[in-house]
Every structure is written in C-alpha cells, then in structure tokens.
Amino acid sequence: MSKFLARWRAADPAFRAFLLGVLLFGVNAGVISAAFNNYLNDTFSLTSQQRGFLEFPRELPGFLVVFMAGLLAAVPVRNWAVMTSLLTAAGVAGLAFLSPTYHLMLVWMLVWSTGSHLFMTVESVMGLRFAKEGGQGRRLGQISGVTNFAAIAGAGAVWLLARSAGPWLYKAAFLFAAAASVVSAFLFARIPASDEDRAPRGRRFVIKWRYKWYYLLNILFGARKQIFLTFAPWVLVTVYGASPAVMAALAMAAAAAGVVFRQAFGELTDRIGERRMFIGDALILLGICAGFAFSSFRPLLYFLFVLDNLMFATRIARTTYLNRIAETKADMAPTISFGITIDHAVSMTVPAAGGLLWAAYGYKSVFFAASLLAVAGLLAALAIDDGRAKKAAPPPSPAPVMPD
Known part of the structure; x- marks a missing residue:
C-alpha cells in the first residue's frame, strides 16, 4: 500500500486528475449498467x-x-x-426526476447516452496521451481497470439501495450517479489542454483506406456488443427472473474481475499483439453464444454474462492497433469517433432485428445469430497484420569473384 501511495504522489498531477475523473465517471456508468434494465421493466413494463x-x-x-x-x-x-x-449528469438526473412518461424518459436517455458515447473517444485519446511508447496497452488497461473499479461502487450502491430504498431505489441511485459525474467534470477541467489532438487546418473528418480493418472490427463489435448488452441481461431478467440485486451483484462481479483482467489484457496485448487477442476474443464469444443457446443452468449463465463483460476489453486492442497504424496523432480522435459511429450504425439495427427473432423463434435464435458474428470476427482477425512479423533476413553477400 505504501508503494502505491508513493507512486500516486509521484505521478503527473494531470494524470491523477484524469484517473479520478474516470473513476467518478465510471460510477455513473456502473449505476446505469446495474439498474437500467430493471428500471425499464419495473417502470414501463416493456416487452422483449x-x-x-x-x-x-x-x-x-x-x-x-x-x-x-x-x-x-x-x-x-x-x-x-x-x-x-x-x-x-443531466441525463441520469432527468431519468430520476423528470421522466413520468415513456417519451420523456427517451429524451433524458438520449442526453445521458450522448455524454456516455462521446466519452469513448475521450477515454482512448487522453489515455494514450499519458502512455509511454510500447506501453499503450498497459496504460489503457490501467484506465479500464479504474473504470471497472468505479463500476463496483456504482453497482454496489444499487445493490445496497435495492435493500433499503424501497420504491425510491431508482431516484436515489440515479441521483448518486449524477453527483459523481458533476465531480468528474470538475476534475477533468483541471487537466491542461493539449493541442496535439486538435484537427489540423480545420480538418474535421478522417476516413482512410489504411484504417479499413479498424473500421471492420468496429462494425463486428457493434453487432456482437449490442446483442449481449440488450439480450443477455434481458434473458436473465425476464426468462430466469433475475432481481435488481442479482443483476447488481453480477455487475459488481464483472467489474471486480475487470480491475485485474483489463490491466492484464492490456499488458498481454503489448506483449503478443492485437491479432492474437482478436482471435481469442472470437473463440471465447463462440463459447458464450453456445452457453446462452443451449444451457439453462443459471450459475453457468451468470458466469458467461460476467465473461462477456470482461471481453469488452478488446476495445483496448482495437485502440492500440489504430495507434500503431495511424499516420498522425491528429488522426486518432476523428478515426476513433468514426469507428464508434459505424459501430453504432450496426448497434441501432441489430437489437430490433434481435427482438423480431426472439418474438418469432425464441431467445435462443438471437444467440445462434451472434455465433455467426463470432465466426466473422475470427476471419477478420486472421486477415490482420499485427506488425510483429519477423524482419526479413539480410540478403546473402555476393559470392567472391574467382580469378580465371
């Protein structure tokens, strides 16, 4: 503990402010992750x-x-x-106190979602700003670990409030999340601005052929991610009757494991390269799909739910891959942003299609479809050059000239 405190005091003050801001922003996300599905079910009684x-x-x-x-x-x-x-902060407070109808809930959900999605670019770009050369994966893993630690606090708050707040559960939990985000804004404001990540000469959009595999990985991840963000918890809540306390406990378990897992994931990415990490992710996803499709054993489903949450760490590998192939640092923010956009172009359509599949053929069909995405992700990973090919051997020296 004393070594940790010594390292913390010696760290760059800007980095300390950034980590604390990420920590509190993660508390907000942890509350929403643990409570949102139950909030929708209990407040608006939505169908699948x-x-x-x-x-x-x-x-x-x-x-x-x-x-x-x-x-x-x-x-x-x-x-x-x-x-x-x-x-x-504004969005989650609106969900708590200004959403008496479904349509007003949509407005505040959009406000919260706007901040949450834009932060994906912020976290990656600023995280790389504080990384040393060759240690980008490790640094991003540390930041992700802090986010997971924060999610424990958010999910833990929901877990405690579920036992004590009664009908005030969602108002109390969302107010707590809003306060955490307000403090994170103050901390981020203390970080000195950098001109490195501004777009040069007014260039606002970056789309280049050299980033094609990064784009494809984001498309596949968008589809896979949304199936599991939407339908895995929905299966647990509506098919297996998981309570708010159970969902909060699962979120806490995923976050607790992620504190260590994501740091290790980042370090392993630095060591063996992004390509192998993408291959491993695709194979694990196949196993998760099989479990949700064929098993009704709740402990296994709970384990797979946590494992799938952990494998969202592949965003670290996608970011380090882009950082390695980027032409300039100024390309990072707009390219990551474009990757998020195409990820979400898929995300907006996949859940609707999944809902139709569920209604027509049952929830297992959704996970059969997700297994096809895992296969596509595996093929994409095999096509990527991870930049670790062995250097070509030097050409042989010319044979000596023999006298006649």
Missing part, C-alpha cells in the same frame, strides 16, 4: 420486442459521434471530457 427497439434511440448518439467530433475538432479533447460528464 419493445426493449429491442428502444436500443435504436439509445444508440443514436453513438452513431452521431463522428459528427459531434467534427463539430468539436478544433476543441481540446480535455474540454470534451468536461462536456461528457455534464451531459451524463
């Missing part, structure tokens, strides 16, 4: 088909990230961080 279609407006801000990034291209990413925190 309605829950699927709700993902279209929830993911719309993710689709618009590239355009928001374009508008903010001349603004330091530090300022983006402040804005994202204030947006999530």
Whole structure:
C-alpha cells in the first residue's frame, strides 16, 4: 500500500486528475449498467420486442459521434471530457426526476447516452496521451481497470439501495450517479489542454483506406456488443427472473474481475499483439453464444454474462492497433469517433432485428445469430497484420569473384 501511495504522489498531477475523473465517471456508468434494465421493466413494463427497439434511440448518439467530433475538432479533447460528464449528469438526473412518461424518459436517455458515447473517444485519446511508447496497452488497461473499479461502487450502491430504498431505489441511485459525474467534470477541467489532438487546418473528418480493418472490427463489435448488452441481461431478467440485486451483484462481479483482467489484457496485448487477442476474443464469444443457446443452468449463465463483460476489453486492442497504424496523432480522435459511429450504425439495427427473432423463434435464435458474428470476427482477425512479423533476413553477400 505504501508503494502505491508513493507512486500516486509521484505521478503527473494531470494524470491523477484524469484517473479520478474516470473513476467518478465510471460510477455513473456502473449505476446505469446495474439498474437500467430493471428500471425499464419495473417502470414501463416493456416487452422483449419493445426493449429491442428502444436500443435504436439509445444508440443514436453513438452513431452521431463522428459528427459531434467534427463539430468539436478544433476543441481540446480535455474540454470534451468536461462536456461528457455534464451531459451524463443531466441525463441520469432527468431519468430520476423528470421522466413520468415513456417519451420523456427517451429524451433524458438520449442526453445521458450522448455524454456516455462521446466519452469513448475521450477515454482512448487522453489515455494514450499519458502512455509511454510500447506501453499503450498497459496504460489503457490501467484506465479500464479504474473504470471497472468505479463500476463496483456504482453497482454496489444499487445493490445496497435495492435493500433499503424501497420504491425510491431508482431516484436515489440515479441521483448518486449524477453527483459523481458533476465531480468528474470538475476534475477533468483541471487537466491542461493539449493541442496535439486538435484537427489540423480545420480538418474535421478522417476516413482512410489504411484504417479499413479498424473500421471492420468496429462494425463486428457493434453487432456482437449490442446483442449481449440488450439480450443477455434481458434473458436473465425476464426468462430466469433475475432481481435488481442479482443483476447488481453480477455487475459488481464483472467489474471486480475487470480491475485485474483489463490491466492484464492490456499488458498481454503489448506483449503478443492485437491479432492474437482478436482471435481469442472470437473463440471465447463462440463459447458464450453456445452457453446462452443451449444451457439453462443459471450459475453457468451468470458466469458467461460476467465473461462477456470482461471481453469488452478488446476495445483496448482495437485502440492500440489504430495507434500503431495511424499516420498522425491528429488522426486518432476523428478515426476513433468514426469507428464508434459505424459501430453504432450496426448497434441501432441489430437489437430490433434481435427482438423480431426472439418474438418469432425464441431467445435462443438471437444467440445462434451472434455465433455467426463470432465466426466473422475470427476471419477478420486472421486477415490482420499485427506488425510483429519477423524482419526479413539480410540478403546473402555476393559470392567472391574467382580469378580465371
């Protein structure tokens, strides 16, 4: 503990402010992750088909990230961080106190979602700013570990409030989340701005052929991610009767494991390369799909739910891959933003299709479809050059000239 405190005191003050801001922003996300599905079910009694279609407006801000990034291209990413925190604070407070109807809930959900999605770019770009060369994966893993630690606090708050707040559960939990985001905005505002990540010469959008595999990985991840964000918890809640306390406990377990797992994932990415990490992710996803499709053993389903949450760490590998192939640092924010946009272009349509599949053929059909995405992800991973090919051997020296 004393070594940790000594390292903390010796760290760059800007990095300390950033980590604390990420910690509190993660508390907000942890509360929403643990409570949102139960909030929808208890407050609005949505059907599985309605829950699927709700993902279209929830993911719309993710689709618009590239355009928001374009508008903010001349603004330091530090300022983006402040804005994202204030947006999530306003959105989650609105869900708590200003959502008496379904349509008003949609408005505040959009506000929260806008801040949450824009922060994806902020976290990656600013995280790389504080990383040493060759240690980008490790640094991003550390930041993800902090996010998971924060999610424990958020899910833990929901877990405690579920036992004590009664009908005030969601108002109390969302107010706690809003307060955490407000403090994170203050911390982000203390970080000095950097001009490195501004768009040069007014260039607001970056789309290049050299980033094609990064784009494809984001498309596949968007489809896979949304199936499990939407339908895995929905299966647990509606098919197996998981209570708010159980869902909060699972979120806490995933976050606790992620504190260590994501740091190890980042370090392993630095060591063996992104390609192998993508291959491993695809194979694990196949196993998760098989479990949800064929098993009704709740402990196994709970384990697979946690494992799938852990494998979202592949975003670290996607970010380090882009950082390795990027032409300039100024390409990072707009390219990550475009990746988020195409990820969410898929995310907005997949849940609706999944809801229709569920309604027509049952929930298992959704996970059969997800297994096809795992196969596509495996093929994409095999096509990627991870930059670790052995250097070509030097050409042989010419044979000596023999006298006649």
